Structure formats: C-alpha cells, structure tokens
Amino acid sequence: MKYLYKIASVLFLLFLVSCSEEKIGETSYGNVSGRVVNADTFEPMENVKILSSPTTSTVFTDENGKFTVSNVKVGEYSFQAQKDGFVAKFEATTVTANNTSEIVFELKKATANNKPPTVPVLVSPVDNSTAQAVSLDLTWTATDPDNDALTFKITLRNDSNSEVKIYDAIKEKKLTLTNLIYGTKYYWQVEVTDGTNTPVLSAVSAFSTIPFPLTRYLFVKNISGNNVIFTADDAGKQYQLTSSDKNYWRPRRNNQANKIAFIGTNGSQNDIYTMNFDGTEVKKVTSSIPVAGFNSDYLNYSWNASGSELIYPNFDKLYKINSDGSGLTKIFQTPNGKFISECDWSADGNKIALKVNDANGYNVEIYVINPSGTVTANILSGQTGAAGGLHFSITGQKLVYTRDVSGFENLNYRQLDSRIFEYNFATGNSTQIITEKTLGTNDLDVRYSPNEAELIFTNTSNDGISVKNIVKTTIGVLNSRTLLFSGTSMPDWE
Numbered sequence: 009m010k011y012l013y014k015i016a017s018v019l020f021l022l023f024l025v026s027c028s029e030e031k032i033g034e035t036s037y038g039n040v041s042g043r044v045v046n047a048d049t050f051e052p053m054e055n056v057k058i059l060s061s062p063t064t065s066t067v068f069t070d071e072n073g074k075f076t077v078s079n080v081k082v083g084e085y086s087f088q089a090q091k092d093g094f095v096a097k098f099e100a101t102t103v104t105a106n107n108t109s110e111i112v113f114e115l116k117k118a119t120a121n122n123k124p125p126t127v128p129v130l131v132s133p134v135d136n137s138t139a140q141a142v143s144l145d146l147t148w149t150a151t152d153p154d155n156d157a158l159t160f161k162i163t164l165r166n167d168s169n170s171e172v173k174i175y176d177a178i179k180e181k182k183l184t185l186t187n188l189i190y191g192t193k194y195y196w197q198v199e200v201t202d203g204t205n206t207p208v209l210s211a212v213s214a215f216s217t218i219p220f221p222l223t224r225y226l227f228v229k230n231i232s233g234n235n236v237i238f239t240a241d242d243a244g245k246q247y248q249l250t251s252s253d254k255n256y257w258r259p260r261r262n263n264q265a266n267k268i269a270f271i272g273t274n275g276s277q278n279d280i281y282t283m284n285f286d287g288t289e290v291k292k293v294t295s296s297i298p299v300a301g302f303n304s305d306y307l308n309y310s311w312n313a314s315g316s317e318l319i320y321p322n323f324d325k326l327y328k329i330n331s332d333g334s335g336l337t338k339i340f341q342t343p344n345g346k347f348i349s350e351c352d353w354s355a356d357g358n359k360i361a362l363k364v365n366d367a368n369g370y371n372v373e374i375y376v377i378n379p380s381g382t383v384t385a386n387i388l389s390g391q392t393g394a395a396g397g398l399h400f401s402i403t404g405q406k407l408v409y410t411r412d413v414s415g416f417e418n419l420n421y422r423q424l425d426s427r428i429f430e431y432n433f434a435t436g437n438s439t440q441i442i443t444e445k446t447l448g449t450n451d452l453d454v455r456y457s458p459n460e461a462e463l464i465f466t467n468t469s470n471d472g473i474s475v476k477n478i479v480k481t482t483i484g485v486l487n488s489r490t491l492l493f494s495g496t497s498m499p500d501w502e
Contacts, residue, residue, distance in 0.1 A: 038103040041076040042111035044069050044089050048203075053115060057090040089113040093122070093154075117204050123153040124205035128160070128198040133215035140215045142188040148181050148198050148210065156202035163199070168192045168288065190220035190286045220286035223247065224458070226259040226268065226500040227478055227493055237270055239285070240493065249287035256281070258308060261502040265315025265331060271299055271307065278304055280320060282331060293333045297322050301349045302369050303421060306396060308350040312357060319360065321348035326362065340381040346373065350396055354404035359384070361398045361407055369394060369421045374409060387431045387438065391415065394423045397454045397465070407431045408441070408454045408463065424470045426450035428463065443481045444489050451479075457501055462488075466497045 044056040052073025059066045060077070062085065069075045077087075080103045090096045094115040101109045128150040133140050152158055160178040165171075168189050175183055188194065193216045201207040223239040230236070235257035237250040250256045255273040262269070267282045277298035283290045300322045301307045309320035319328050319339070326340040326348050342348060346364040353360050358378060365372045372395045374388035387407065388395060392415035399408050407430070414424040428451050431438045441463065445451050454465040461482060468476040476497040482488035492499075 036082045036105035037079045038082055038105055039076065039078050039108040040064075040080050040085070040087065040101060040103060040111060041074070041108055042087075042099075042113065044073045044075070044091075044113040044115060047114040047116040050114075053091060053094075055091070056113070056115070058087060059090070060085050060087045087111055089115060091115060094118055119204050122156070122202070122204045125150050125152045125156070125158055125200045125202050125208050127208055128200050128210035130196070130198060130210055130213040133213075135213040136215070138216045139218045142190060142217050143184075143186045144188070146183045146185060146196060150181065150198070150200045150208075152202050154202070156204065159201050159203070161199040161201075161207075163197050165195045166192045167195075188217050189288060190217055192217050221245070221247065223285070224501060225478075225492070226261055226502075227496040228257045228259065228498040229496055235498075237268075237287075238496070244493070246493070247286075249283065250290075257305075258498050260309070260311060260500055261285070262311045262315035263502055264313065265311070267315060267331070269293070269309070269311060269318060269331075271304075271309070274298070278307070280309060280318060280329075291333075293318065293329060293331060294320070294336075295333065297327060297336065301347045302365060302367050303349075306349055306369065306421075308352075308396075308398070310351050310353040310360075312353050313355045319351050319353055321351060323347050324364075326351060326360070339379070340377055346371070350398050352398040352400050352407070354400045355402055356404055359400065359404050361387070361400065363396055363398055363409070368417075368419070370417050374398065376407075385433060385436075392417055394421060394426065397428075397452060399455045401456055401460055405433050407433075408456060410450075410452055410454055410465075412450070420472065422470070422472050423450050423452075426452055426470075428454045428465065441483060442486075443479075444486065453498055455499060455501060464492070464499045464501045466499060468497075 044053045046053055054069055054071045056069040058075045064080050065077050067075050067077055082103050082105050084102055086098050086100050088096055088098050095118050097113045097115055099111045101111055103109055128148045131147045162175040162183050164173040195212055195214050197212045198210040199207045221241050223241045225240040227238055228235045229238055231252045234255045236252050237256050237259045238246050238248050240246045256270050259268050259270045269280055269282050271278050272281045279292055279294040279298050281290055281292050299307055299320050309318055311318055317328055317330055324342045324345050324347055325338055328339050329336045342364050346366060348362055348364050350363040359376050361376050363374050375383050376385040378384050393412035395411040397410040410426045410428055412423040412426045416424045428441045428443055429438045430441055443451055448470055449467055450470050452466045454463055462480050464480045466476050467479045468474055475495055477491055478493040478496045478499045480490050480492055
C-alpha cells in the first residue's frame with residue numbers, strides 16, 4: 009500500500025506542474041484599426057467617434073479618417089462610428105490574440121433632421137422687365153437652415169427659338185449672361201440643392217432684351233483669318249453679326265425682305281446664306297450649284313428689289329434662285345466661256361449688269377443683259393487690268409464701277425491705281441468720278457449711298473497687304489472724302 013501511495017503522490021505533483029504552465033486566469037488581447045470615409049464622396053472623415061459593444065476605449069479619427077483601438081480583449085465586438093449630421097454605422101469584427109482587425113466605415117449624411125434650402129427668390133432682372141441689355145447678371149437669394157453648402161442650377165429659355173441652356177454647379181448667387189438675342193423674351197428658373205434633400209425650384213421669371221439698334225451700314229472685318237460681318241449705325245457704333253470662327257463675306261441688305269444675304273464657306277464650296285438684321289436665323293439658300301468663279305474674294309451676287317430672288321454666278325453661267333432656296337434657274341451663259349465674277353440687278357428688274365473675265369481675272373468685259381439674256385449695252389471691253397464693283401442707281405440709268413487705269417496685270421491680281429467710274433445709259437459714256445484718292449492706293453467695291461448723292465467704297469494701299477478702310481465721298485464735291493470705318497471692307501449702305 010505504501011508503494012501505491014507514493015506513486016499517486018508523484019502523479020499529483022506532475023499534474024500540478026503541468027497546470028501551472030497554462031497560466032490560469034491570464035486574458036489575451038488584440039487591436040482594432042480602421043478608416044472612416046464619406047459614403048458619397050469617399051473622402052476621409054476627421055473627428056468621427058469610434059466606440060464599441062462590449063465597451064472598449066473610445067477614440068476619434070485623425071485627418072486621414074484613420075483610427076486605432078489598442079489592447080482589446082479577444083472576442084466578438086460591434087464597433088460604431090458616430091458624427092453629427094451623419095447616420096451612425098455599425099460593423100462587427102472578431103478580435104484575436106496578438107492580431108489587428110481591420111474595419112472600414114462609410115457614413116451617409118443624415119436626412120432625418122436636415123432641412124431643405126429655402127425657395128430661391130429671383131432678384132434681377134425684375135420679373136417681366138423690358139429693355140434689358142444683351143449682357144447682364146442674373147441674381148437671386150436662397151438660404152439653408154442647417155448652413156449646408158448650396159449648389160444652383162439655372163435653366164434659361166427664350167421665345168425666339170427652341171434652345172434651352174442649362175448652367176450647372178453654380179456656387180454663387182449670380183450668373184453673368186452675354187450675347188443674348190436682341191428683342192427677345194427670356195424665361196429663367198433657379199434650382200437649389202444642399203446635397204441632402206430634394207432640390208428646390210424657384211418661380212419662373214421673365215425679362216425682355218432691347219430691340220436691335222437701327223443700322224444701315226454693313227461691312228466685313230478680318231478676324232483670325234476669317235471674314236466676319238458687322239453692321240453699324242449712323243453714329244458709327246458697330247455690332248458683330250456673324251461668328252469669328254466662320255468665314256462669311258460680301259453682305260447685302262434688302263429692306264423689303266428684312267434680310268441680309270452673304271456668301272459663306274461650306275466645306276469646299278461657297279454658298280449664299282441669309283439672316284435677320286440682327287444676325288439670327290441663318291439659312292443656306294444655294295445647295296447643288298454654288299457661287300463660283302476665278303477668285304472668291306471678288307465674286308458678287310444681287311437681290312431683286314423685293315427680296316424674293318437672287319442672282320449669282322457659277323463660272324460662265326448666271327443663275328436665279330428664290331430666297332428660300334427653291335426655283336433654281338439658269339438665265340444666262342457667256343458666249344465666249346469667260347467667267348462671270350459680278351452681277352447687279354436694277355430696281356425695276358429690267359437690267360442685269362455683268363462683269364466677265366478670263367480665269368486670271370483679266371480681259372474684262374462689263375455689259376448689260378435683259379431678263380431674257382439679250383445683251384442690251386456694252387460698258388467696258390478691250391482694256392487691260394482689273395475692274396469690278398458694279399452698282400446700279402435707283403432709276404437704273406447709271407452704273408458705277410471701278411477700273412485699274414494703270415492696266416497692270418500679274419498672277420496675284422494686284423491693282424495699282426483703281427478708280428471709280430460712272431456709266432450713263434442716256435449718253436452711253438463712262439466718266440471718272442473724282443474722289444481725291446491718295447496716290448498709291450485703290451478705290452474698290454464702290455456703291456451708291458441710299459440718296460445717291462454720295463459713294464461708299466473700300467480704299468487700301470496698292471501693296472495688297474495693308475489695312476483696308478471704308479470711305480465715303482459726295483459726288484462732285486471736293487474735300488468731301490471721309491473715313492467711315494477703319495480695318496473694314498466690302499461695304500453696303502441701304
């Protein structure tokens with residue numbers, strides 16, 4: 009028995025030793041780290057409170073949205089992220105001994121207690137105001153009870169066309185508008201959002217712009233390589249009618265049709281277009297047969313008196329077309345194959361003046377045909393040098409044109425001494441009109457003034473590269489030469 013007692017005692021001691029190695033009563037720990045971001049923008053969120061159940065340490069996120077909870081007992085936990093104005097978020101995690109558990113919170117903005125912005129109040133222009141400038145500021149007011157950042161969207165419509173413009177992501181309570189249409193009623197509305205609630209709409213407000221000014225002059229300026237059409241009033245104030253990124257030239261106004269015609273580049277060809285006096289409603293007239301000749305800069309066309317039809321050249325042929333683009337008809341073809349470069353239609357419709365030339369612009373002939381295509385008068389032939397600028401008087405009894413009296417000809421179509429002449433159908437003679445032109449310059453593109461007491465034309469140096477200016481002079485009156493518009497050409501005065 010003693011022997012058995014000793015063996016049992018030894019085994020009991022060994023059991024006690026083995027139990028002491030398990031360190032009864034000791035607790036294991038781990039760590040929890042993570043990041044908090046905005047659920048909408050995924051930007052890190054600072055100063056977000058992090059707490060847990062069961063309870064551990066309470067911590068806050070840093071500027072990068074990161075947090076760490078150290079020395080967390082092993083076990084199952086539910087961690088919570090809290091920040092004012094956002095919905096609290098819970099994430100479950102398991103903490104294991106000597107390890108770090110990772111958590112990511114995506115917090116959404118709270119809407120339950122967030123109030124929407126006030127209805128925007130449209131301040132200016134005042135509703136139904138008139139005579140507003142074509143460049144102005146839209147202003148309004150709006151507030152937010154929670155001081156949330158506000159973003160605005162403005163919708164702009166008008167009664168001239170179906171265009172609807174939307175201006176998004178506006179942070180200020182102001183929007184600057186430019187290049188509005190003259191004589192047009194506009195409607196505008198503001199939508200505001202705080203990024204949380206449903207957007208709030210203002211009432212619709214309206215205003216009308218000033219009518220387009222009364223203008224009588226038309227001309228062209230070269231802007232960045234493009235011909236751009238302008239108009240001007242009697243005081244000389246100028247208004248741009250066509251875009252600077254388009255190539256449009258040779259404007260011709262018709263007061264009966266209330267339209268301006270012009271030539272424009274359309275791909276590889278030149279076509280006739282029309283527009284309103286204020287530059288709106290641009291419409292292409294020609295299509296299958298374009299305006300064509302030896303040099304686009306020297307091509308010309310003409311309205312009839314009523315503005316219902318136009319005539320224009322296409323190499324050796326003359327065409328007539330309705331101003332709406334219908335009714336295209338060939339009315340004349342040169343008998344010798346020369347190109348038609350310019351034409352003018354008398355007010356009574358009985359005469360059409362033509363300037364024809366060879367492929368280089370020379371061997372010029374100027375003659376008149378009737379509507380049937382029969383030549384009724386020969387005005388110029390057998391002269392060397394360039395000529396052009398045809399324009400009938402209102403009675404059709406006189407025709408002005410220009411001719412380079414130097415007779416110079418070269419491949420660049422340079423003119424050295426272009427002067428103004430007037431042909432009288434009663435006498436059958438041409439006489440030079442004295443314009444007191446400066447030596448070394450050319451007078452070109454001549455036209456009668458509306459009262460026919462004056463002439464308007466382009467003057468420029470004969471070097472072919474200097475600035476062009478539009479000048480007027482009173483017929484038969486010395487010292488009446490007056491500069492109207494500098495840096496311009498291709499005048500029209502109706």
